[in-house]
Amino acid sequence: MKKFLAILMAALMMISMFAVAGAEDVKTYKVGVAIYQYTDNFMTLYRNEIEAYFKTLETDTVKYELTFADGKNDMAEQTNQIRNFITQGMNVIILNLVQTSSADAVIDEIVEAGIPLVLINREPLAYDADGNTIDEAYEGILNNPTVCYVGADARQSGTFQGKMVADLPNHGDINGDGVISYIMIEGDPENIDAQYRTEFSVKALTDAGYEVKCLDDQVGNWDQTKGQELCANALTSFGYDIEVVFCNNDAMALGAATAITTAGRVVGEDIYLLGVDALEEAVQLVREGEMTGTVLNDHIGQSHAAVDVAVKLLNGEAIENYYWVDYVMVNQEYVNAQ
Ligand code: BGC
Secondary structure (H helix, E strand, C coil), X not given: CHHHHHHHHHHHHHHHHHHHHXXXXXXXXXXXXXXXXXXXXXXXXXXXXXXXHHHHHCCCCEEEEEEEEECXXXXXXXXXXXXXXXXXXXXXXXXXXXXXXXHHHHHHHHHHCCCCEEEECCCCCCECCCCCXXXXXXXXXXXXXXXXXXXXXXXXXXXXXXXXXXXXXXXXXXXXXXXXXXXXXXXXXXXXXXXXXXXXXXXXHHHCCCEEEEEEEEEXXXXXXXXXXXXXXHHHHHHHHCCEEEECCHXXXXXXXXXXHHCCCCECCCEEEECCECCHHHHXXXXXXXXXXXXXXXXXXXXXXXXXXXXXXXXXXXXXXXXXXXXXXXXXXXXXXX
């Protein structure tokens, strides 16, 4: 019995020694993820995919401890959250800025704290209207080997929206008066995605030689309820003069779709409706003909690229300053091919 107990004790000691050694071998990285606003449909998909993808990269010896923060669309609140991340000693920060105009200040604080930074979704203004780079605006990114931006070029999404209208048999000119009359429902005007989509959707039509007329241009702040309200008001004011409704994102387009149906209008017959993001609900509407088209804003590609570069930074590897993920046109043809 004594001998048995001695063997048992020895075995237990060995197991506990291994357990301690095992625990020491596990490296846990602390990752801070700050999102501009949790109520944003698109950023919710993006955020969930960041979490899911980090999980898939974990091994027996490498773990990622994620802390998420909701900026509630308030830059002061987000600045506090970033300072907390710094105090908590995050190993890397993934940041979806509330205000891109605060980019330089925020980048400086994070870089000074020696923490690598991956900016996502809201690109600090980097080009002027002619597409030339504005150096000061993104020196903060270019001059820092541990800072980068991961996103999609919003000019492409706007161009695809316009192209989907230009490609229609009547090119969006339903009443045949030689002019495409449209309304524009914009996202947050400070956001480069909103600016470029507004500009390039129309530019694609004028570049293709079509005449356009803007009946109304309002700010819906990316929000579904606001999109519905603005579209309903415009339909009341301009009625059948409206041939095309451009929305800077799908959330607002979903709202506009409701307003269009409520007004007794029929997409594809007496009006066209375009969004961006390819939210599941919007793709379903395209399938059913209740939306003319949307543009895939690839949150999976973008979140994976952001996480991959964050991991590179954690491993001390060299990175690029910019990573771009393509948009994809989602019209009838696309959904039929799915
Ligand atoms: C998306 C919008 C979203 C915004 C948030 C854009 O790229 O298209 O749906 O509200 O990002 O910054």
